[in-house]
Amino acid sequence: MSLKRQLLIASLLTLLIPWLGLQFVLELDGALRQQAQGQLLEQAQRMAVQTNPLLQRQPAVFHGTPALFAHTLSHAPNLDGFGDDWPGYDEEFDDSPLDDPNTPLGWQLAVDRDHLYLLVKARRPQPRYFDPGRPRQPHDHLRLVWTRAGERVERLIRTPAPGPVVGWQPQDDPRPDYRIRGFWQAHGNGYQLELQLPRPEPGERFSFAIIQPDRAGVPPSHGPGLTTLPRLVTRAPLLEQALTRGLAPGQQAAILDPAGWRVAWSERPAAPDSPDFDSLSPLQIVERISLNGLRGLVRFYQPSPARWPLLADRQPIEQLPEQGLIDNGDGPALLVSQPLADGRRLVLVQSLDQLLTLSGSALGTVIARSTLLVIGLMLVLLGYSSWLSWRITRLQRAVSSSVDQDGRIIAALPPVRGRDEVSELGHQFRLLMDKLQGYTDYLESFSRRLTHELKTPVAIVRSSLDNLAHTGPTADQQAYLDRVRQATERLSQILQGMSEAARLEQSFDHAEHEPFDLAEVATQATHAYQALSPGHRIQYQGPDQGCQFHGSPELLVQLLDKLVDNARDFTPAAGLIEIRLNADPGHWRLSVYNQGSALPDALASEIFNPFVSLRDSKGEGHLGQGLLIVRLIAEHHQGEARASNADDGVEFSILLPRPSQAGQA
Known part of the structure; x- marks a missing residue:
């Protein structure tokens, strides 16, 4: 899991704070509603005692009475x-x-x-x-x-x-x-x-x-x-005056006849809860929006209120609940009813908005502010995690672009600014890459120095063996001399291969690329190989011309030399070696086919690596550098080297980009 996702999960855990606050508000809302319902019932009982004497002047209207x-x-x-x-x-x-x-x-x-x-x-x-x-x-x-x-x-x-x-x-x-x-x-x-x-x-x-x-x-x-x-x-004015005196802000009261007629009605509006918009700061505006959202959540989790036409002149009094949540058109409210004289009923309603305003605004404001704080903290953490992830990704890309697939360092790391751990890590990476570059340079120069230093001892050994051959050694001595001479020749070939690979990598920087016809180069090289190796049948299959390519013809001839030389070693006498050139979609396919034994499946993908060879160890010395040089020349031309078994032999293919898609090297 990426660092950004880990920090995202950690940031989401902070949402538990407002969620726990919401659960507390919901529990508090239920407790407040129960407490308010009890207080409303007591208030309705007191109002019933005050209004009962006044009802004697107002005869009741019963069901069935027009x-x-x-x-x-x-x-x-x-x-x-x-x-x-x-x-x-x-x-x-x-x-x-x-x-x-x-x-x-x-x-x-x-x-x-x-x-x-x-x-x-x-x-x-x-x-x-x-x-x-x-x-x-x-x-x-x-x-x-x-x-x-x-x-x-x-x-x-x-x-x-x-x-x-x-x-x-x-x-x-x-x-x-x-x-x-x-x-x-x-x-x-x-x-x-x-x-x-x-x-x-x-x-x-x-x-x-x-x-x-x-x-x-x-x-x-x-x-x-x-x-x-x-x-x-x-409606009786005296009854309404008595109701008004007993109401609190945000409450409504009505007296209903037994037939449902509303003979008294009074309300006391709540104090305005909406301040002047122009007087609010941006933070206060966001806070008001959050508080309204909290009220909406509280309403969502409240029990569904019953619809009750509190403002209607005649109401279905037989369906009037004794207490509970109702919706009278102005939002949810608490209702309690109390029986009066002659079958009348007193209905008292308390707005839940006012209840939340009176008892929960402070807590709601705290929760709203904490929610905004948590959301802001999440945004800061996400921004910081994105910035940190971007720095680490940039460092990763810089390290990846500094090393090629063979492990060679091709570029230095850019300097890293800052004093934190990531900057220190980048600085240590830069020091490490510098040390590795120095060690790689030492290893590359070591092969050249070793080749140079060993040429003289090898030459002395070879001259000494020639001198001993003229002294007339015995049969046993001659056998030992022949064995030493073979080892010396093998060591000389190894030194020559190491020197050639080192010179090739250095020559890439000075190779001049030019447009040329790949078919003409392949055709001419094939004729030369046939003349040099009359014991094999070396042929060319492909067009004679019209295969334009941009690159170094000398390097590509060297690539063919290595492939044909490798093919001659594994092709029996009078066997077929065929140089092929085909136009595939997007690239040229230059391949060398030879009859002979097949490649082992385990080495098909590693044959182009250094120090990999299928030759018998008893034969001539060979370090497995030939196919490595083939791969290096192919990659230098933005191509790819492949090896596969074909019919009764082996085919080595080089995929080179065609001029329409090849970059100018």
């Missing part, structure tokens, strides 16, 4: 017959949608202080207005009915033309009731009424019906109905 709900307005609407200042007018009426073409009537009820407001929108393409001259003629009008102290009160709204209207008592001699006033406004599909009435007392009933007689004079009515008057349900 009721109409009136919204609470923040300000009185302008009585102009238009509903643009009514909440939700552009969307729909609570009891009857106005955008349904099959519904002839839509309405909305609202209260503001001591007044009840009614907005009625009727679809009537051709309304029939009231004719004061013929009061009994059927006409469109609105009937209002409510109760006061148990007594039924009824008023009529009629008009001879669109405009301001007042209420009329339904008697033979009607009288106006100016406590009821409003505006009758005509529009393209009918008309719209906007009325202001005295607000009924809590628990009283209220209803209305709009009469729209048809052409036959039959007066059909539309609306909630006048037979069974519905209970008028509104």
Whole structure:
């Protein structure tokens, strides 16, 4: 495993710190929710005790009891017959949608202080207005009915033309009731009424019906109905004031009738948790983002909340949980409920965002900062590991490029700067390479000096043997002299091979490359070899010309000399030696084939190494330098030397790059 990966794994282990912090936050969140739920339940019990006396003034509405709900307005609407200042007018009426073409009537009820407001929108393409001259003629009008102290009160709204209207008592001699006033406004599909009435007392009933007689004079009515008057349900200001006094920041409370009507509603907004963006520093912005991410993780691991329409005017009270997590549209929250008098219920909700803000922001900030610190530390470690790995890789490449595949030092290491361990290692490598270069130079010069120094003793030995041969030695002495003469000749050939290999490596630096025809060189060399070795059949197979190559023809002739010389040693008398030249894709294949014994498989890949030879040790002295010289000349021309068995002989091939792909040496 590379050093970079090891440091990466070590850096990833630091993520355990924020992970353990997250586990702690999750456990703390569960404990805080349980504690907050208990505190909410106690708070709901106290609020229930405070609100129960106030509920006696607000009669309860039970299941099955018809009721109409009136919204609470923040300000009185302008009585102009238009509903643009009514909440939700552009969307729909609570009891009857106005955008349904099959519904002839839509309405909305609202209260503001001591007044009840009614907005009625009727679809009537051709309304029939009231004719004061013929009061009994059927006409469109609105009937209002409510109760006061148990007594039924009824008023009529009629008009001879669109405009301001007042209420009329339904008697033979009607009288106006100016406590009821409003505006009758005509529009393209009918008309719209906007009325202001005295607000009924809590628990009283209220209803209305709009009469729209048809052409036959039959007066059909539309609306909630006048037979069974519905209970008028509104939010009680006194109850809402009592709820507001008992709320903490981020809490909401509601009181529900047994039928699910929301008769009281209050909330206390939490303190704003979002500071001015322009006032934050970049570090604080990143910290806020991290804290929001932490809150998102906490929400992800929380139990799934139940959907509950806390802001709806009527809620399914039979499905109301006693306590638990809910989603009221503003995010997850804690809910507890407490029974009240007459089957009512108090619902208290605490926002979990506020809970986390109040109890976990400090810890969340610490964890967020530690996470940012760990991520920054990881980036620093990864950058440092990359830089360290790059330095080691550069040192490795420098060492690799300084030594060739034969172990010879071809370049010096560049100087290494710095005072750390890697720099010291590079410095020691440089010293080592310098020492190895000196030792290699000594070994290379040693062969030359040894050759030079041994030539004189060998010459003396050879002359002494010649002199002894003229003294008339005995048969036994002659045998010893012949053995010494053979050893001397072998030693002379060894010294000649060592000297030739040393001179060849030195000649590479002075060899001149030129373009020439490889086929002509091979053809001429083949004719010369045949003349020098008439005991073998030496032939050339390939094109006579057109094989352009850029290199040293003298070195390539020397390469062929060594290959043919090697082939003659292993080819029987009258055997075939063939010089071949072929054009392969991307290179020229120059090969020498000879009949004879096959190469051992174990030496096929090592035959071009120094001191490797297949000749009999009893024969002439040979150091195995010939094929080494072949490989050196091939590599000098950016080529490759190969040896393989072929049919009934051996083939040595030299792959030389063709001019289109060969670099200029």
